[in-house]
Amino acid sequence: MGVRVLLIEDDETIAEPLADGLRHFGLTVHRVATGAEGLAGPYGDVVLLDLGLPDIDGIDVCRGIRQACDVPVIILSARGEEADRVLGLELGADDYLAKPFSVRELVARIRAVLRRHTPQSGDQEPSYDVGPLVVDRRTRQVWVGEEPVTLTPKEFELLALLSEDAGAVYSRQQILNRVWDEHYDGPTKTLDVHVATLRRKLGHPAWIQTLRGVGFRLAVNPADGSS
Structure with missing residues (x-):
């Protein structure tokens, strides 16, 4: 089975091209537009999380996901402030990518966090x-x-x-x-x-x-x- 991505992004103009781009690289994308939908899961193999959501602050969504499980989380945000980036990483996010970014760069980041999270052969969790x-x-x-x-x-x-x-x-x-x-x-x-x-x-x-x-x-x- 290919990599399953949960994309939590409310902006259609960003979400649709991004989802299409990820599918082009062979990833399966499930996209939701609110923090509540994102928290409901399923999270898939990796979560791409926008911080500027309409209902719940993305930082709180990140906190909620991390309390529920240890699925890799990559924060995507137009907020370039150092404080947000640091706070997201402190809450357990695995990476942070500031908009705008290329799909190719994002896919590289996804593969990197999955390599870090996936146990080596022989240690695979059942x-x-x-x-x-x-x-x-x-x-x-x-x-x-x-x-x-x-x-x-x-x-x-x-x-x-x-x-x-x-x-x-x-x-x-x-x-x-x-x-x-x-x-x-x-x-x-x-x-x-x-x-x-x-x-x-x-x-x-x-x-x-x-x-x-x-x-x-x-x-x-x-x-x-x-x-």
Whole structure:
């Protein structure tokens, strides 16, 4: 599969030629015009983010994406001020390109950040497929069928752990040790809250099954299971 780009840019006169140019280089482009749409994902393999958005400041969008996952972010902006560039990079953006720029230069930057983010062969983060559920550890993205599912970092780690061996039972302590901390001694209720939220976000409560007094497991086929 080719490189998937999420372009968050509200100016049609910039977005359309840019998207066409990127497609010319073989990239798949999904373009949205607002920060809210951008935050909703899916983020693809790399995010191109304009700072001057109509609804949410691009800096806040960058912050929100970085809190959700570690997909590479390249900021595109007419703002040439040093402060914006530094702030964007401090928030976790991987690169910053001031307008105007050439598509060729942007593609070179995209390839560079992807090289930095992609594990070397032998260290490739796995992707888990459980029926219609896909959990991609490299991009930290989740889909049920064609629908992207937006998760917090802890929700993602919990689901990824259960996906490692779908159908196998993980004890509450195993999950707390792996997803939270091996010395975690807070309320175990937080695990139940995260499981409940995951069930809701996945769209079917039977995706995660409870074995009373034992722990939880990811259903191989939730249509046949029950919570």
